[in-house]
Amino acid sequence: MSNPERGAMSTPSNRLLIAASGTGGHLFPALAVAEILESEQFQLEWLGVNNRLETQLVPKKYPLRTVPIEGLQTQIGFKTPILMGKLAVAVWQTRQLLKQGHFQGVLTTGGYIAAPAILAAWSLGLPRVIHESNAIPGKVTRWLSPLCSQVALGLADAVQYLPKAKTVVVGTPVRPDFLSPCALGLPIPEAAPLIVVAGGSQGAVAVNQLIRACAPAWLATGAWIVHLTGTQDAEAQSFQHPHYLSMPFYDNMAGLWQRANLAISRAGAGTLSELAIAATPALLIPYPYAAEDHQAFNAAAFVKAGAAQMYRQNELTPEQLEQTVIQWLQHPQILEEMSAKAYSLAVPNSTERFAQLLLEQIRSDSIT
Numbered sequence: 001m002s003n004p005e006r007g008a009m010s011t012p013s014n015r016l017l018i019a020a021s022g023t024g025g026h027l028f029p030a031l032a033v034a035e036i037l038e039s040e041q042f043q044l045e046w047l048g049v050n051n052r053l054e055t056q057l058v059p060k061k062y063p064l065r066t067v068p069i070e071g072l073q074t075q076i077g078f079k080t081p082i083l084m085g086k087l088a089v090a091v092w093q094t095r096q097l098l099k100q101g102h103f104q105g106v107l108t109t110g111g112y113i114a115a116p117a118i119l120a121a122w123s124l125g126l127p128r129v130i131h132e133s134n135a136i137p138g139k140v141t142r143w144l145s146p147l148c149s150q151v152a153l154g155l156a157d158a159v160q161y162l163p164k165a166k167t168v169v170v171g172t173p174v175r176p177d178f179l180s181p182c183a184l185g186l187p188i189p190e191a192a193p194l195i196v197v198a199g200g201s202q203g204a205v206a207v208n209q210l211i212r213a214c215a216p217a218w219l220a221t222g223a224w225i226v227h228l229t230g231t232q233d234a235e236a237q238s239f240q241h242p243h244y245l246s247m248p249f250y251d252n253m254a255g256l257w258q259r260a261n262l263a264i265s266r267a268g269a270g271t272l273s274e275l276a277i278a279a280t281p282a283l284l285i286p287y288p289y290a291a292e293d294h295q296a297f298n299a300a301a302f303v304k305a306g307a308a309q310m311y312r313q314n315e316l317t318p319e320q321l322e323q324t325v326i327q328w329l330q331h332p333q334i335l336e337e338m339s340a341k342a343y344s345l346a347v348p349n350s351t352e353r354f355a356q357l358l359l360e361q362i363r364s365d366s367i368t
Contacts, residue, residue, distance in 0.1 A: 019047040019108035019117035025270035026109045032173040036355040071112045090116035105362045114140045122147045127361040133172040133269035135297035149361045170354045171347025172273035182255035193223040196260040205233050212239045213318035267299035276346040281338030282308040307342035
């Protein structure tokens, strides 16, 4: 196991290990909860992988430990022995960390980093709480949730997939800046309809191409467009217009979603939680290669609530996309109704509820 990114710490009475890795969908909810746990006088360390996003976000605030683990395969293949060997090493290293650091429990937001965290804490009899934000739980959540003290869920649709787990729906924590109005900081007239396009943390080239094909017609209605293209699109600057703002990413997503009249987006659980709390109606295009098609299940939950409309990427034509958005722009009451239904899915105190769930488990364990 790697050394912490910061210096050695004394061993306080309240110590927790957070296992969250890979994407913003896993990291941002964990970081939001971490702030509350700090206010409860817990000292935190982080468990991650040495080549993922946490190496950029976490060391600024918490000591980061890394273990050598990769995604686990559903079917047995030639890499299975290697992966199981890495898992065994990661479990042993995490177990040593928990013992030597006198940790009181483990919190994880799923993904494959959750496996060594849950197994190590279970072997030591420590409380272990996992949060699953997706409508269809990931493999690790399904496999190991029976070993968890509690499973916190972002969406009620996930309950049916975890019949042997102790589940409670708490919503998905969002970054604190989403909980109050944020100024946008872009030169967009207050009265202008705003379409915001976001393809996820890496962008979405296929979605970008659709948007550029439709943009002239949308702009002709008087709308503005903010298009977050990601960093992988070689044609990102191929379309230019004074009311079309193209950029790889934008730091102030709270301000952007709050100002948007319509979002065109992938359907990651973290993004959907942000859209709900910002009351932003959405046209969702699930990432077609997401594990077990989980983004489509997430999107379906929002469609069922009337907060969004979903299109499959391989079935969506520029003409269909163009006309759907124009219809909504011409009938703003449709977007207003979708906005209200989006907010009905929000859980503004999700962060507090998730943190409280963990604290209850730790206090219960200390009593028994």
